[in-house]
Amino acid sequence: MATTKVRVRFAPSPTGPLHMGGVRTALFNYLFARQQGGTFVLRIEDTDMQRYVPGAEEYIIESLRWCGIMPDEGIDASGKVVTEPSPLHPHAPYRQSERKGLYEKYARQLVDSNHAYYAFDTPHELESYREEAESRGQTFIYNHAFRKKTVNSLNMDPEEVSRRLEENKNWVIRFKVPENKMVAMHDLIRGEVSVQTNTLDDKVLWKAQDGLPTYHLANIVDDYLMRITHVIRGEEWLPSLPLHYLLYEAFGWQDQRPLFSHLPLLLKPDGKGKLSKRDGDRLGFPVFPLEWTSPSGEKSRGYREDGYYPEAFVNMIALLGWNPGTEQEIFSMEELIALFSLDRVIKSGARFNPEKAKWFNQQYLRNRSDKQLAQDFMPLLRNRGISTTPPKAEQVVSLIRNRADFVQDFWDLSYYFFIPPASYDPVMQKKYWNPEIPPVMLRAREVLERCVPFDAGSIEQALHRWIEEEGLKTGQVMNALRLCLVGKPQGPGLSDIMSVIGKEDTLGRIDNAINIL
């Protein structure tokens, strides 16, 4: 095992958009594979025809690509369909629906070796057993005791069994859980876990409804065939780990059984339970990496559309349930790959904090250069019909960048650099505008008109010299000027604003304000 090359897989089910918890699972698999020099396989587990959602698979692939999580093998990051085995994709196809034919043989193998059996209960019968047990305050367990009382291939005449199989489509294959045995398991994150087999159900391995294997069978068979060495998945799978151990044993594959790690769940920011799709709408943050439109037309927001940098998003989810033990919080993908380790994954569920998510984006935004941010900003300006030059956008950005969490914030923070104020803040008016002000503004106008060159330093100097000479109050004059130029008590230093909008516009805005106010 020590010399075996690490192979991990991310195996989502295309039943809807991948949510951030799923992305984190993919990320941890990816980080582990990269660090170990291993292979990251993407497999699609679409054995549930009823819950299949068109577009979900494409969504998953696009999400991973946005995050920079590229599969080495399996469903291609380009979305290319790989159906034939090739050197790069030796285990193709990687979509379980396309592997259909493979599973039957393994299901029969288990029946033949007396590790599984045909059961003929109808869904209706099962339902009434459950209700009956419940009415007695007990739990219905489909275990060894139950299987002895009901109709199945274990207690029927073989001829009767084959007759029923032929004429009746209503049969399933169930796993025959060994009686009264302790299953001792090992989890890389949780340590030793053990379970009594009598508390386990004889899970269905083969469904009658669509003639397909269930998750449990397909998953184990594929992990085995694809030579998966480490299974890193969500904690919701921990209860089925005993079954999976038993399955490996029944197949005689225990020597090739992968090592398991069950990741803690992502919990709702408030209240109870695990993070769900609804929480995003309810609390106003995305739970999905990308915007998703459901087949019924319902839209859910995404981190990408909300303006998150993918690097910030990845950084944020990496720290949900894992940390390197240092006080560092900002990591590039390369650093994450170098530092990641499964034994530093937290055991308890992590409540998601949308505020901290914003903080991560702010950190990434601040790490960008003025030039990059100006480039990010230009399209938004264009959308608003503002035509400006990259140098001006860059100047503006440099003045307001540390006020923003997202590039989307830029417009609200800087529109007055591009268009004159449309209104004047009443509170500010009351405080800084009185009948004595207009003449002062007129003199300020003259000072500014004479100011050459019209740069921030010169303006600052000229204004302050004049205020001092006339014995004026700095706060009073500057705020009145701010009212003229910005219209509200916000924004960077006035001389910076003036130099960016230029002399002509500056003087014009002063004239405007005097006329209007």
Add this chain to the structure above:
RNA sequence: GGCCAGUUCGUCUAACGGUUAGGACUCAAGAUUUUCAUUCUUGCAAUAGGGGUUCGAUUCCCCUACUGGCUACCA
């Protein structure tokens, strides 16, 4: 209800059995400032409860409580 897992500031988390229990987010206060921010400084705030083991438990064990997951012919 049953099975499994978990429990350190409000949240995310750190701490070979020996620390004034550390950091980050949030919040509050102060400093700077022509405004709003930024920045800087400071502050508030935690080992679920009870028993053990130990010279000494956040750390190891047991019990209780609470939280979460699972309990489908879903994954």
